[in-house]
Amino acid sequence: MTDPSPSDAYGRILAAIDLGDYRPGDRLVESELAERLGMSRTPIREALQRLETQGVLARDGRSLIVASLDHDQLGELYTVRAELEGLAARLAAQHAAPEEIAVLYEMIAADRKLMDDPQALSRANKRFHRQIHLASHNRFLIRQLESVRRSMALLTFTSFAAEGRSPDAMAEHEAIVKAIEARDGTAADDAARAHISAAYQTRLKVDAGE
Structure with a gap:
């Protein structure tokens, strides 16, 4: 995987998961990610939705967590x-x-x-x-x-x-x-x-x- 650009919220979140910064079961919070990545919440929200659709993230009540594989x-x-x-x-x-x-x-x-x-x-x-x-x-x-x-x-x-x-x-x-x-x-x-x-x-x- 090539390094994502600073403006690529999806790529940067996926890279963080790939590197183990976020592990299965960890909760991803929109506001915390926006602060960490120095981005507005809109691209973060869109990236999280995309990752959920792809099965990388899963719902745990109202929260999104990194999915795990059985x-x-x-x-x-x-x-x-x-x-x-x-x-x-x-x-x-x-x-x-x-x-x-x-x-x-x-x-x-x-x-x-x-x-x-x-x-x-x-x-x-x-x-x-x-x-x-x-x-x-x-x-x-x-x-x-x-x-x-x-x-x-x-x-x-x-x-x-x-x-x-x-x-x-x-x-x-x-x-x-x-x-x-x-x-x-x-x-x-x-x-x-x-x-x-x-x-x-x-x-x-x-x-x-x-």
């Missing part, structure tokens, strides 16, 4: 994400420019230096996947992946915080890009699905207290 919803989210990420990788194998592939390799090299910082690596991971989405050159797919990304912002921790996950994830990223570079759509699809499946398994283990 076990079943988490599984549904990862099922859809695996399908869409696989398709994005498959299309990237067909349509990515050599320069886009080079950027993906550069991202992996830079991200390997962040493996001791789960939060920084989580942000870098989002940028890496976004780059693959763009390399698919399919605007409708990108739009659907943006919807998934909004829901992913509701998760309360990054799977990169789990022991051993970071190096595995970097290897999985490299497998995806190698398949894209080889123009092997099936291998790229399979590698992307395997990557999302591994992240989901890690999250389930953490939720189970392992």
Whole structure:
């Protein structure tokens, strides 16, 4: 996700949720947000309404709170994400420019230096996947992946915080890009699905207290 402009209330609130400034169950108050963001209440109100419509916020009586995902919803989210990420990788194998592939390799090299910082690596991971989405050159797919990304912002921790996950994830990223570079759509699809499946398994283990 690119940094929102100072006048983009929707983008700034969503970014705050994505960064964990507001977590599932936290109450969002229009007047407090207006003061924090230095904006009038009208764009804040419109942004909150939009986020509620998208399921990022939920009603708790008269208040709006950051929504949370239960076990079943988490599984549904990862099922859809695996399908869409696989398709994005498959299309990237067909349509990515050599320069886009080079950027993906550069991202992996830079991200390997962040493996001791789960939060920084989580942000870098989002940028890496976004780059693959763009390399698919399919605007409708990108739009659907943006919807998934909004829901992913509701998760309360990054799977990169789990022991051993970071190096595995970097290897999985490299497998995806190698398949894209080889123009092997099936291998790229399979590698992307395997990557999302591994992240989901890690999250389930953490939720189970392992």
